[in-house]
Amino acid sequence: xxxxxxxxxxxxxxxxxxxxxxxxxxxxxxxxxxxxxxxxxxxxxxxxxxxxxxxxxxxxxxxxxxxxxxxxxxxxxxxxxxxxxxxxxxxxxxxxxxxxxxxxxxxxxxxxxxxxxxxxxxxxxxxxxxxxxxxxxxxxxxxxxxxxxxx
Amino acid sequence: xxxxxxxxxxxxxxxxxxxxxxxxxxxxxxxxxxxxxxxxxxxxxxxxxxxxxxxxxxxxxxxxxxxxxxxxxxxxxxxxxxxxxxxxxxxxxxxxxxxxxxxxxxxxxxxxxxxxxxxxxxxxxxxxxxxxxxxxxxxxxxxxxxxxxxxxxxxxxxxxxxxxxxxxxxxxxxxxxxxxxxxxxxxxxxxxxxxxxxxxxxxxxxxxxxxxxxxxxxxxxxxxxxxxxxxxxxxxxxxxxxxxxxxxxxxxxxxxxxxxxxxxxxxxxxxxxxxxxxxxxxxxxxxxxxxxxxxxxxxxxxxxxxxxxxxxxxxxxxxxxxxxxxxxxxxxxxxxxxxxxxxxxxxxxxxxxxxxxxxxxxxxxxxxxxxxxxxxxxxxxxxxxxxxx
Numbered sequence: 001x002x003x004x005x006x007x008x009x010x011x012x013x014x015x016x017x018x019x020x021x022x023x024x025x026x027x028x029x030x031x032x033x034x035x036x037x038x039x040x041x042x043x044x045x046x047x048x049x050x051x052x053x054x055x056x057x058x059x060x061x062x063x064x065x066x067x068x069x070x071x072x073x074x075x076x077x078x079x080x081x082x083x084x085x086x087x088x089x090x091x092x093x094x095x096x097x098x099x100x101x102x103x104x105x106x107x108x109x110x111x112x113x114x115x116x117x118x119x120x121x122x123x124x125x126x127x128x129x130x131x132x133x134x135x136x137x138x139x140x141x142x143x144x145x146x147x148x149x150x151x
Numbered sequence: 152x153x154x155x156x157x158x159x160x161x162x163x164x165x166x167x168x169x170x171x172x173x174x175x176x177x178x179x180x181x182x183x184x185x186x187x188x189x190x191x192x193x194x195x196x197x198x199x200x201x202x203x204x205x206x207x208x209x210x211x212x213x214x215x216x217x218x219x220x221x222x223x224x225x226x227x228x229x230x231x232x233x234x235x236x237x238x239x240x241x242x243x244x245x246x247x248x249x250x251x252x253x254x255x256x257x258x259x260x261x262x263x264x265x266x267x268x269x270x271x272x273x274x275x276x277x278x279x280x281x282x283x284x285x286x287x288x289x290x291x292x293x294x295x296x297x298x299x300x301x302x303x304x305x306x307x308x309x310x311x312x313x314x315x316x317x318x319x320x321x322x323x324x325x326x327x328x329x330x331x332x333x334x335x336x337x338x339x340x341x342x343x344x345x346x347x348x349x350x351x352x353x354x355x356x357x358x359x360x361x362x363x364x365x366x367x368x369x370x371x372x373x374x375x376x377x378x379x380x381x382x383x384x385x386x387x388x389x390x391x392x393x394x395x396x397x398x399x400x401x402x403x404x405x406x407x408x409x410x411x412x413x414x415x416x417x418x419x420x421x422x423x424x425x426x427x428x429x430x431x432x433x434x435x436x437x438x439x440x441x442x443x444x445x446x447x448x449x450x451x452x453x454x455x456x457x458x459x460x461x462x463x464x465x466x467x468x469x470x471x472x473x474x475x476x477x478x479x480x481x482x483x484x485x486x487x488x489x490x491x492x493x494x495x496x497x498x499x500x501x502x503x504x505x506x507x508x509x510x511x512x513x514x515x516x517x518x519x520x521x522x523x524x525x526x527x528x529x530x531x532x533x534x535x536x537x538x539x540x
Contacts, residue, residue: 015263045256048245082245103263111257114243116223119275119297120174121260124287127156127166127206135204141264142281148263150270 007133011140015148016096039094043102043151044087045110046078054084054113061109064088067102086110100147107146153540154208154291155519160198163520168208171287171295176223179299181215181233185316186289187510188526188536190346191461194415195280196523199437200463202264202282210290210538211237211277212320214312217303218293226300233303234315234496235296236323236488238274239286242301246274253485258298259284268464273485290519292540304492307500313513313537317347317506318495321535323488324459325351326495328410329359331482332457336360339401341449343442344412345373345385347509347535348459352410353383354504361408365400367393367442369418372511372532380508389420394449405451414460417441430467440466447473447481458483512536 033041047054055061060073067088074087086109088102111118129135158164171180189212194200217231227233240247240255247255258274259265264282265272277296278288287294296303306315325348334340340356342349345368353364364383368374374385386396397406415438419427427439446456447470456479474481498504511534514522522536 015267046245048243048248107262111241115177115241115257115298117175117177119239119241119257119260121285122174123169123172124174124295125152125154125168125171125208125291126204126287127154127158127164127168127208130158130205132205134201138202138204138281141202142261142285145261145263145281149266149272151262151266 007136008140008143011137012144013140014137015141015144036093039099040089042074042087042089043099043106044085045106045151046083046085047110047113048083049113051075051077051084054086060088061086061113064105064109067105070094070098071102100144103149103151104146106151152292153516155210155516155538157195157203157207157209158205161196163196163209163523165517165519166206168206168291170293173219173221174295175297176221177299178221178295178297179217179224179227179303180219181235181294181296182218183213183215183289183291183294183540185312186210186213186291186516186538186540187316188523189320190348190414191279192523193527194461194463196527197416199415200280200282202280204281207278207280207285208287208291209278210288211279212316213289213294214306214316214319215289215294220299224299227303227305231303232306232312234306234318234492235289235304236302236492237279237320237486238276238302238488239284239297240274240301240489241298242489247301250487250490251484252301252487252489261285276485290516290538292516302489304496307496310496310499311507313507313510314499314505315496316537317351317509318492318499320486320488321347321509322351322355322495322504322506323491324348324486325353325412326355326491327484327487328352328412328457328459329355329408330491331484332408332410332455334359334361334408337362338407339363339404340365340408340410341397341406341446342366342383342410342412343446344368344460345370345377346412349410349412350377350381350509351506352412352459353377354381356408356410357382358498358503363400365397365406370529373534376508376534380505393445397449401451405449405454407451407454409446409450409454409456410459411442411446411456412459413442415439415462417460427467436467437464438462438466440469444468444470447479450477450479452477453479455480455482461485509535510537514538516540
């Protein structure tokens with residue numbers, strides 16, 4: 001593997017690590033979980049649609065449906081007229097990549113339901129990309145950004 | 152096409168880049184007529200927000216003409232002259248329905264970065280780093296705008312491009328601060344920062360009925376604009392004890408509403424300024440919060456402090472005890488421009504809101520590096536540099 005690819009991969013890993021760091025002022029809520037507990041948590045988005053428009057546990061909205069029987073899905077009304085909570089968790093013990101796949105699927109399902117499309121940003125205009133380590137790391141982060149986060 | 156791009160810390164270049172294309176069915180392509188520097192761009196240029204990639208097109212405050220529309224765009228057509236909100240917002244999520252457009256759940260395709268930093272992801276801002284979505288900015292000949300029916304607004308006849316340009320961000324941000332801080336008739340409002348946003352916040356407070364509006368800065372040309380173009384009072388903090396001055400002007404109470412329009416690179420004279428600079432450079436704090444601290448200490452008991460300036464992460468020596476014990480309301484937000492632009496354009500049409508004086512330096516896009524230099528150094532009386540592609 002060439003150096004830029006290694007640095008890019010390191011950037012993605014750094015973003016993953018960032019989600020699990022607790023420093024004063026930085027960090028997120030599940031950091032005190034051990035990895036197994038964290039991996040089995042429900043991951044959820046709230047969709048501004050009625051529950052019957054979102055789907056059902058047996059028939060979750062795309063692309064969440066692609067995860068099939070690897071995940072358990074829960075669909076329930078959100079309090080305060082905030083729509084519907086669409087949640088899923090793995091039945092077995094997932095890998096980090098599988099958790100990333102679930103995060104991305106939940107986000108995409110929400111976008112499709114609320115807006116009818118998935119917002120794209122590439123390709124778009126940009127100038128010369130200097131081949132710097134920082135730039136390669138940032139590209140790694142953006143490649144992983146839909147699969148990471150606190151979701 | 153030509154575009155002004157971030158090429159490194161303190162480096163802006165004009166490059167030839169590919170023209171944008173429609174990527175989603177709700178997109179439009181604009182031919183940019185004017186695009187302006189914003190104080191928040193300086194945080195990108197200075198390297199304080201480390202999510203810019205060399206070659207990224209900058210700019211998020213702009214006006215242009217629609218030249219192409221996606222097949223799901225309903226309310227815009229080719230030829231429309233539109234001003235555009237800086238944040239891409241879907242208009243369909245819960246946050247958009249609450250008119251909190253910069254918090255849109257669906258406008259940032261890179262939520263993993265900001266969720267890690269802040270716990271949740273706000274929406275995406277044009278030309279404002281990959282942490283904020285990575286959408287290309289407006290300092291270019293053409294630009295793609297997603298969710299066009301939600302974020303673009305047709306400019307009324309009789310309102311000039313340069314006036315309408317500032318409805319995009321400076322005026323809408325300033326108006327948002329005065330509005331969401333709860334400015335009421337009879338209030339005393341203090342504004343920290345006499346740049347475009349601070350001036351517009353002051354004007355908004357006046358139009359919302361504030362009895363007295365005081366703007367604090369150190370740049371003579373900006374303080375003169377506050378007096379001459381906005382009609383507010385001006386205080387130079389390099390020659391005046393700001394908190395004492397505000398106490399004296401308010402019968403000992405302090406301002407009812409304090410609007411901070413400075414952000415994470417606040418200047419401060421003397422030892423406090425050196426302290427903040429050193430801590431920021433050593434990465435022991437990411438932001439310099441001088442103006443916010445002063446606003447909290449100056450604000451009357453039970454008043455409201457609203458941060459309009461952009462902050463990235465952590466600050467030091469934050470007077471939370473004063474905020475708590477004085478019963479203050481602390482608020483802040485990136486701009487919910489879609490909420491305010493229609494009203495602002497109407498006020499601009501009626502000449503209640505005048506902004507042309509902010510455009511102190513109007514120049515070809517090819518001069519963008521020099522425009523940013525003048526803007527950053529506040530040379531030659533530069534308040535805002537406007538680029539003409």
